Amino acid sequence: MFSIEHITHLIDAWLYGNLPPTLALLIECLIVGLAAITLFAVLGLVLVLMERKVSAHMQIRLGPNRVGPGGMFQTVADTLKLAMKEGLTPDGADKFLFNLAPYLVIVVSMMILAPVAFAKGVQLWDLNIGVLYVTAISSLSVIGILMAGWASNNKYSLLGAMRSGAQIVSYELSAGMSLISIVVLTGSLRISDIIASQQNGWWLFKGHIPAVISFAIFIIAVTAETNRAPFDLAEAESELTAGFHTEYSGMKFALFFLAEYVNIFIVCAIAATLFLGGWMPLHIGNWAGFNHVMDYIPSSIWFVGKVFSLIFLIMWFRWTFPRLRIDQLLRLEWKYLLPISMLNLLLMTLIAINGWHF
Amino acid sequence: MAFLNKYISDVFGAVRSLLKGMRLTGYYFTHRREIITQQYPDNKEQMHLPERFRGxxxxxxxxxxxxxxxxxxxxxxxxxxxxxxxxxxxxxxxxxxxxxxxxxxxxxxxxxxxxxxxxxxxxxxxxxxxxxxxxxxxxxxxxxxxxxxxxxxxxxxxx
Amino acid sequence: MSASALMFYILSAFILGAGLLAVTTRKIFRSAIWLLFSLTGIAGLYFWLQMEFVAAVQIVVYVGGIVVLIIFSIFLTQRSGMELPVPARGRILFSALAALAGFALAFTLIMGYHFQPWEGGAPLQGGMLAAGAAAGPVEAGGASIGNIGTQLLSADQGGYLLPFEVVSLLLLAAMIGCIVIAMKVKSADK
Known part of the structure; x- marks a missing residue:
């Protein structure tokens, strides 16, 4: 049967069989890098189109419908336009940091991609602290935003960057807490272990109500961490023109835009991995027949399906809820999400110790 | 205790009102006939203008x-x-x-x-x-x- | 020179270069960014040593916490966008001496420690594409997160329970202090 795992093993064996190990490793790194960049480009195109279509239909509009069948090539046209635009650097800006910031943001998103398991056996780096690695690296992304805000030498950018910093630093806590509650159940930080532990059912269902609560908190917190509406104070078109990327144009702006969408994909992939079993098909306890039928659907399709339904959920949030004020945003985190997730973690620990989960 | 009651009812009230909003947008998303966009000038013949439109x-x-x-x-x-x-x-x-x-x-x-x-x-x-x-x-x-x-x-x- | 050694030298050069730029640049924000790069490079070095947990903690604490705090304080400082004046010559001399003394101390300490030669083969292993196959980190080396956790909370010989509790007490005190400072005092006449 067709599987990506099989192909990667073939490539791996062939390279190591015919080339010196260092060269083979280098070529593999190159392949992985190219694959990641391709994934980024495709994700950018697909997610932007999806966002525009979803938003249009939620606002009783049609959305892009002129370029290609059903507007399918609209984002391709947009990308071409952006690529041809001049990448302007303002005169008063700190030129080095201004030009560095978009690349930093993109590189950080690329780094988080490493421990994500795309299908059975398709994972770049299955390191033993997978979940911790994700939280650690995602805390780096705020630096790029702060850098962009400062280097633009623009008050809107600076305000946007400060808001974004306060927001990401706060919401990281509750996102981390909800991740830990699943780690408590699994007893491992390794992504492959977490997926394997969901062989007989996803944690969202196995972990009773606390798992549902931590899933909800995680989704809210990552929506805030990726600076998306209703938490898009860092950009807040109506108040700060475009926030931290006010001064950016052309491809540099496109990189910020791309990073936003790739970050959504990554956080949804993490949520799918922890709460919905990653590439694991839907298994229910000991129903052998049902589980067997579900196994016929390839694991990559399961993964992509889960991730995209979570992305749809986050888009649904964006096009339904109004933007929060900065004090409301911080109150939501410190007065509601954090205490609830702490209590929830305690409950989860109790469940894990007593073995009450299925 | 009153504080705790208010806190919990706040949380539930917030969740309920958010879900209400999502239900409406979800309804619009799934019902194509609600779309009000007029594809002018492609539909010049069968264009339908609302009664209170001001030209x-x-x-x-x-x-x-x-x-x-x-x-x-x-x-x-x-x-x-x-x-x-x-x-x-x-x-x-x-x-x-x-x-x-x-x-x-x-x-x-x-x-x-x-x-x-x-x-x-x-x-x-x-x-x-x-x-x-x-x-x-x-x-x-x-x-x-x-x-x-x-x-x-x-x-x-x-x- | 193997690829692994090459990587080490690249990382070290990156760390040292960024650190040097951090102290020589005359723009305070750039200084913070160079510090950030230096600290990230150190995290990279930990990854190279396959001490993933330490590397992740390095990033969480230093990059995600301390540097962000530094950047925030720069943002909130007046006239922080200006170029800093060149410090007086005496000051440069003194700080160079201090750095040299620190380096000497670290150097003697490192030289006094007898390192055992590495026996586990090249730290970087194959199977980047098919990770499940070959990339086995050094679990037996005692650096797995489970071992670290047990050690941190064990009261036995060599356990870190007491320091852990002391630190948590310190953090609690700091937190209460923050709340006391931030608290609004209700005026008595109301």
Whole structure:
């Protein structure tokens, strides 16, 4: 049967069989890098189109419908336009940091991609602290935003960057807490272990109500961490023109835009991995027949399906809820999400110790 | 304890109201027939304009080429940006009495914001908003219109 | 020179270069960014040593916490966008001496420690594409997160329970202090 795992093993064996190990490793790194960049480009195109279509239909509009069948090539046209635009650097800006910031943001998103398991056996780096690695690296992304805000030498950018910093630093806590509650159940930080532990059912269902609560908190917190509406104070078109990327144009702006969408994909992939079993098909306890039928659907399709339904959920949030004020945003985190997730973690620990989960 | 009760009910109330909002957008998302976009100019033939769409101010004339405007200038006073200018004249009635009447209703379409205040101000319902919207012309002066038709006069019995 | 050694030298050069730029640049924000790069490079070095947990903690604490705090304080400082004046010569001399003394101390300490030669083969292993196959980190080396956790909370010989509790007490005190400072005092006459 067709599987990506099989192909990667073939490539791996062939390279190591015919080339010196260092060269083979280098070529593999190159392949992985190219694959990641391709994934980024495709994700950018697909997610932007999806966002525009979803938003249009939620606002009783049609959305892009002129370029290609059903507007399918609209984002391709947009990308071409952006690529041809001049990448302007303002005169008063700190030129080095201004030009560095978009690349930093993109590189950080690329780094988080490493421990994500795309299908059975398709994972770049299955390191033993997978979940911790994700939280650690995602805390780096705020630096790029702060850098962009400062280097633009623009008050809107600076305000946007400060808001974004306060927001990401706060919401990281509750996102981390909800991740830990699943780690408590699994007893491992390794992504492959977490997926394997969901062989007989996803944690969202196995972990009773606390798992549902931590899933909800995680989704809210990552929506805030990726600076998306209703938490898009860092950009807040109506108040700060475009926030931290006010001064950016052309491809540099496109990189910020791309990073936003790739970050959504990554956080949804993490949520799918922890709460919905990653590439694991839907298994229910000991129903052998049902589980067997579900196994016929390839694991990559399961993964992509889960991730995209979570992305749809986050888009649904964006096009339904109004933007929060900065004090409301911080109150939501410190007065509601954090205490609830702490209590929830305690409950989860109790469940894990007593073995009450299925 | 009261604090805790309020806290919990706050959380549940918030979740419920958010879900309510999501239900509405979810309904719109799944029901294509709710879409209100008009694909102009592709659908020029079957285009459907809402009843309250405001295109321009027109004066209604009946079959006898009679309108209901008394020249009271209420619309001119109501207009926020001097779109309407009413020029009046004095008619001599059969009894020999002088009576104020409309001579020219000047309407500057280029100044109009379609705010509907003139229509609301009119005591005799002489003017209304039309549904036409293709107003582009090559010369600005063509946008200044005379709304009462040539030779028209006021309908009998309207004061 | 193997690829692994090459990587080490690249990382070290990156760390040292960024650190040097951090102290020589005359723009305070750039200084913070160079510090950030230096600290990230150190995290990279930990990854190279396959001490993933330490590397992740390095990033969480230093990059995500301390540097962000530094950047925030720069943002909130007046006239922080200006170029800093060149410090007096005496000051440069003194700081160079201090750095040299620190380096000497670290150098003697490192030289005094007898390192055992590495026996586990090249730290970087194959199977980047098919990770499940070959990339086995050094679990037996005692650096797995489970071992670290047990050690951190064990009261036995060599356990870190007491320091852990002391630190948590310190953090609690700091937190209460923050709350006291931020708290609104209700005026008595109301």
């Amino acid at each position: 321009e101010v027109v004066m209604t004339h009946d079959a006898n080429n009679e309108h209901a405007c008394t020249g009271c200038t209420a619309c001119e006073l109501a207009c926020p940006n001097a779109t309407i200018k009413i020029i009046t004249k004095f008619d001599i009635s059969p009894e020999g009495k002088k009576k104020k009447a409309l001579d020219t209703f000047v309407y500057h379409l280029e100044l109009c914001t379609m705010c509907n205040l003139c229509i609301e101000a009119c005591p005799t319902d002489a003017i209304k908003m039309a549904q036409t919207f293709e107003h582009s012309v090559t010369d600005r002066s063509q946008l200044t219109k005379k709304l009462n038709k040539p030779g028209s006069k006021i309908r009998e019995g309207i004061e």
